[in-house]
Amino acid sequence: MRRLAVALLTLLWLLPVAGLAVTSFRDREAAAETGWWRAPLPETRVTVFHPDPATGRHEAGAWVIEGTAPDTGEVRAFGLSSRAPAAFAVGTTARGRDGLALTVAADGAFRLTVPVLFDQAPRFFLATRAPARFTTANYARLIRAEGFGPAILASFALAVPATVLPLFLAAFAAHALVWIEFPGRALLVAGLVGLMALPLQPALVPLLRAQELLGIGRSFPGIWLAHTGFGLPLAIWVLRSFMRRLPREIVDCARLDGVSEARIFARITLPLCLPGLAGFAVFQFLWIWNDLFIASVFLGGAEIRVLPVWLREIMDSHGGEWEMLAAAAMLSMMVPLAVFLALHRVLLRGLPSGAAR
C-alpha cells in the first residue's frame, strides 16, 4: 500500500520530465502529430505519391504505369482520395472512376491502369508503417545556429562568481557572529532574519538605478554584486547554524595560544565549514543558474543572454515547435541536472542542516 503510493507519486513527478526528454529526440512531424508516449511505437504515416506519366506504356487499349514508390517503410494500405487514403488493403485492386485500376504491393511496387494518360498521372495515397525514428538534429541545430554556446558561457560566468563570493563573505560574517562576542550581536542577528523574511523585488529598482549611476548597470559586475547581496543573508544564516554545532574549544585554544583572528578564520573556520559551504554552494548555484527574474532586470537590454533568458526567447521564437522547445529546455537543464545528480547527497544533507534550526 505504502509502496504503491510512493510509486504513484514518483511516476507523477517523473512523467512530465520524461515527456520532455522523449519529445526532444523526435522530428517535427512526429512531435506535432502524435503524443510523445507513442514515440517508441512504429508509426503509420500517409504519404501522397505522384506516378511519373513519362514511364507509362500503352498496353491492350489502356495506359499502364508500373514502378515502386520510394521507400517509406512497409505499405499497409492505399487509397485513391485524401478522404479515404487507406481504403484498400495491399495486394487488392482498387477501381476508381473512368476505368482507373490500381494495385499496390507491400514493398511499394504498384501497377496503375488508366484509359487516357494526361500530363499529370492520377496521384494516390500510401499508408505506410515505419519504425519509430529518433533524431539528434534538434540539438545540433540549437547548438550550431541558435546561440546556445554563448548563452552557456554567460551562465557559467554569471553563476560561478555569484556562488563563490557570497559564500566567502558569509563565512567571514558568520565567523564573527558565532565565535566573537560583542555588543549588538543579537540585534544584528535579528536584522539578518528580517532581511531573509522580506521579498527582494522592492530592492531591484533602486539598486539598478544606483548601479547605473556607478557605471556597472546591466553588466556582469553589476549582477554579481546583486546576487551577492541578495544571497548573503541566507548564506550567513545557514553558515551560522552550521558553525554553532562545531566544537568551540578549538577556537578558544587557538586564541589562548595567541593565534591572530584572521589566521583562526583561514586555518580553522574555513576548513571546518567546508561541508556546510558545499551544501549551500550547490543550492545557490542551482538557484542562480535557473534565475530568470534578476537576470532579466540586471542584464536586460545588454547583449548578454544567460540560459534562462535564452530559453525564454526560444519559447517565443519557436512557439509551436515542440521538438525544438524540448531540446532547448533539455540543453538548458543539462548543467543543473548534472550538478544535482553528482552532488545531490551533499545538497540534500547540507540543506536541512542549515535550515532546520
Add this chain to the structure above:
Amino acid sequence: MAHPLSALLAILLCLGACLGWLMLSGRVLDRLMPERAVLIRPWLFLAPAGLIVAFCLVWPLLNTVWLALHGPNGVGFVGFGNFRLLAGDARFPEAFRTTLLWLAVVPAAATGLGLAAAGLTDRLRGGGLVRPLIFLPMATGFVGAAVIWRLVYDYRGGGGLDEIGLLNALWTAAGGSARPWLTQAPLNTWALMAVLVWSQTGFAMVILAAALRTIPAETVEAAQLDGAGPLRIVLRIQAPQIGGAIALVWSALTLMVLKLFDLVQAMTNGQWGTQVLAGLMFDWMFGAQDSGRASAVALVLLVLAVPLLVLALHGVRREARQ
C-alpha cells in the same frame, strides 16, 4: 571566451582583497589601538558582507518607499497618488487577488505533499532513491518547468488532430473533451499553481524528512503496535513533533510565492488573468517605465510579507532566550 576569464579574475580579485583586508586591518588595529581591538575586530569581519548587504538590500528597500511616493523616474512628489493609480487600474486588484490565491493554496499544498512524501519514504527501502527524483524539479528551474508543463497542458483545439498534451490525452481518454487549460480563467491559475507545487514539494520533503529523523523511533513504534495506519501516524504522531520545521517550510514557500515571477512569465506571460504582483511590478517598471507605480506594488508585496517577518523575529527571540 572573455566572460569566463573575467569571471575567474573577479573571483580571485575579491577573495584576495578580502583576505588581504582581514590580515592588514587586523595588524593595523593591533598596532594603533590595542586596547580597543577586542571591540572593533568583529566589525572587520562583518564589514565586507555588511557593506554589500547595505548597498544591495537595506538602502534600496528604504529607497523604494521614497520612489513609491514620487512620479515616474522619481521626479515630483505625488504622495499617495501612485496607490490611487493602483486602485484605479483594473489589473492591480486582479493581480492582488491572484497572488492571495497563490498564497493560500501553494504553501499549504506543497507542505502537505512534502510531509506525505517524507512520511511515506521515511525508513522505506528504496526511499533514498525516490527522494532525489521528487527533488529533481528544483534542478530544472522555473523556465525549464514552464516548457515541461506547457507540453503537458498542450491543446490542439480538437478538430480531429491528436492531442499531444498528456493531460488532454488522459482527459479525452476518460471521456472528457479537450480543453485549453492555460487560457481559460480561472482554471489556468490552478494549472500554474500545480506546477509550482510540483517543483517545490521536493524542497518541503527534504527539510521535513530531516526533521522526522529527529523524532524518537519509540513514539512511531508504539503507534504501530496500537494498530495506527501510516497516514494516521504521519498526521497524529509525527507532524505535531516537527511543528518548527513545518512552520519554516511554510514561510519559505510563502516567501517564494511572493517572489513568484519566472514561472508565470514563462507559462502565460501574465495573460488570461494569471498575472501576479511581482509580474505587474516588472511590467510597470520595464514596460511602462514608471518606477513610482512599480515601487508602490513592491511596497504592497512588502506589507504582505510582514507576518513572515513577525514570525521570524519571534523565532530569533526564542532562540536568544535559550
